[in-house]
Amino acid sequence: RKEVEQDPGPFNVPEGATVAFNCTYSNSASQSFFWYRQDCRKEPKLLMSVYSSGNEDGRFTAQLNRASQYISLLIRDSKLSDSATYLCVVNPPASARQLTFGSGTQLTVLP
């Protein structure tokens, strides 16, 4: 089983739609969680951290379910500029020295 698993997509949605991505992780001792965004032919950049209580940043909402070991990202009122690949990222226990990246979910928002 992969350490971090994501549905690769692609997700093709019309502008204004709501879209949700899920991600599961295998290490129950993982400490912190993030969503990164990667535009085509560009480097990944942090979109938002994911907190236990859930958190929101404008049109983006991230949720964490530790019991089921999954993380979600909800995008409301999709914009053309949201088209990108979204990477689920997990920080394993303190002894680990690298973040674990999912392979990403590709989103295309259509006009």
Place this chain on the structure above:
Amino acid sequence: NAGVTQTPKFRILKIGQSMTLQCTQDMNHNYMYWYRQDPGMGLKLIYYSVGAGITDKGEVPNGYNVSRSTTEDFPLRLELAAPSQTSVYFCASRDPSGGNNEQFFGPGTRLTVL
């Protein structure tokens, strides 16, 4: 702050040639990483370093070497280039002691081996 910088942006190598991909960060981060990303695929960790003088293998280290003589620089060396090393290479850094834990990436080096 320039963040993480990488040179060159693009390079074409012939089979058997060698080259060094440069990476520099000005954020005083102890942790630095090299990833490769093949088209349509996820990131694969090649090597990483937790401080000057310390390096460790990642998931796909074969065919590569690294060194970390300073906090700022983390070059990646390809000794005998092979077509399988055609990829985009990203360098990254982070500060594990900060509460944020954000990892910063450079803009990447696009390498083609013919």
